[in-house]
Amino acid sequence: MSSSLSAWQTRHSFQTDDAALLPIAAKVQQGERLSFDDGVTLYRSGDILAVGWLANLVRERMHGDIAYFNVNRHINPTNVCMASCRLCAFGRKKGEAGTYTMALEEAWETAATGLTEAVTEFHIVGGLHPDLPFEYFMDLVRGLKVRFPKVHIKAFTMVEVAFLAKRGKMTIPEALERMKAAGVDSMPGGGAEIFADRVRHIICDHKIDGSEWLDTARMAHQIGLRSNATMLYGHVENEEDRVDHLLKLRAVQDETGGFQTFIPLSFHPDNTALAHIPKTTGMLDLRQIAVGRLMLDNFSHIKSYWQMVSPKMAQISLRFGADDIDGTVIEEKIYHDAGATTPQGMRRADLVRLITEAGRTPFERDTMYRAVTRSEDSFTVAV
């Protein structure tokens, strides 16, 4: 070990019994970019506390003690879906039992119901419906904007954008422009799953491939729409597939700077065609957050989505690289259809308590990470 590294370790009390982590620790300290092999080493290291320590160092460098949350509402307009992804328990084929499609009035009413706290964001994700026209989705967004002009609309994954563009017989940039004109303010990160073809063929072979997802994100960013990025882990992927996914996101982010947040999504197997796969463990959930923080040096935010990993794990993640735990959600369908046992939503005060008890400072953000100030039944966003 070089003397400068040992001096640094003493100063920062980094300790590990995994010698393979030492050169990575030196790079992290110097703000150097980590390589593919570093990523694989981080995934395979037995010293999860050391990996978490490094991720926490980066997280505190970027955000200090702040932990972000928001007051949001999910709306899933339809669960009818042509894709038949093996990873999914939410989507159903047209005509199958349990399908639903909201009439526009119903979607707007849904937006208004639930907790009384004024939401700052509608998160809209749904199935790939074979019959709903492009204009249904534009009317949905326009109607929300008229009724809730202050609420940010984060709508349509890259998979939905590509599908709707094809259905509407337009190019993806055209579809994105029309979505933006209708009132879409940014886009959620879903549908990314794992980019590697081998994995995608097993878990979701009927939708766009990894490079189409990345191209669509790039096009969204180029017209000024910010988006999130996800990665679905804990199914048939291996460590190399995960690192490959992270590096592909990092490369697009270098080009566009358009990703706001990275959100690892733990696979929920119940009621899916992959129900034989065991649920993820706490160690994998924490490791995923930490490796994401360390590899994605050009992403500002890493979200530990409490619905996915449980409120308790999201809280601990705030010490393993995460700076965001997502929002109140109010009504969640995708993971609950796949066996999630978390509550459907949480109150603002519960999120504040989780963060405070983790020793972090709660920061209510809007979707663009601007500070939100509240009065009784309204809010103001700092500009």
Ligand code: V47
């Ligand atoms: O794309 C589907 C995932 C995603 C399962 O951008 C599953 O802030 C686990 O996009 N087990 C949709 N995951 C959700 C999504 C999202 C969620 C939270 C925050 C944000 C954001 C975006 O849900 C899908 C897919 O990757 N998913 N089925 C399942 N069984």
